[in-house]
Amino acid sequence: MYSLCCLFQIKDDWPGYNLDLFTYPEHYHDDIENVYIPHGVIMNRIERLARYVMEDFEDSKIMVLCVLKGGYKFCADLVEYIKVLGCSSNRYLETRVEFIRLKSYLNDQSTEDLHIIGSSDLSFLRGKAIVDTGKTMKALLKHVETFEPKMVKVAGLLVKRLSNMTESLTDYVGFEIPNRFVVGYALDYNEYFRDLNHICVISKTGKMKYKI
Ligand code: HPA
């Protein structure tokens, strides 16, 4: 578990950065309110998480279970940093990546029914240590445990403050944030905004424009 000193907390009253300070795709000009976490900060924080992973895993092999779609960038960057750190410290972790898809959000609301889409046969996990990259993981963890992996660790880029449960399940937390709906860095609002590098707060206009 992380200790409080290592927790990157974003306070409730954090207003984000003015959009004019950064670059972002022109097509989202009216659709976002601020840059909540700039891409560079995200990347450096993930590098730090990769270091924690390296410290924790004695095994030289890890199986990474990436939760799509929102976790694909986080997963790719975390795995990349694990590789880079391995190269520079001469302690290579062999990483294999498998993908699973979960869907539980419509517009900006969580729906109670969690769908595990795609591979539900996780038998490749038997005897492996895994890092799960995702948000909606309680049901998934239960499922994963049935395959008796040697060690299971959960990495989440964002943990929302209200979801105590998620927080306690997450071993590597990128940022603890208020319970706000954010987009970018692969996180979507009805499939939009995945192509935004920064994590941003969506504007009223954006919410209306892409509402289903
Ligand atoms: N943004 C996008 N997808 C999400 C979020 C969010 O804040 N929370 C859970 N899924």
Ligand code: MG
């Ligand atoms: Mg989504």
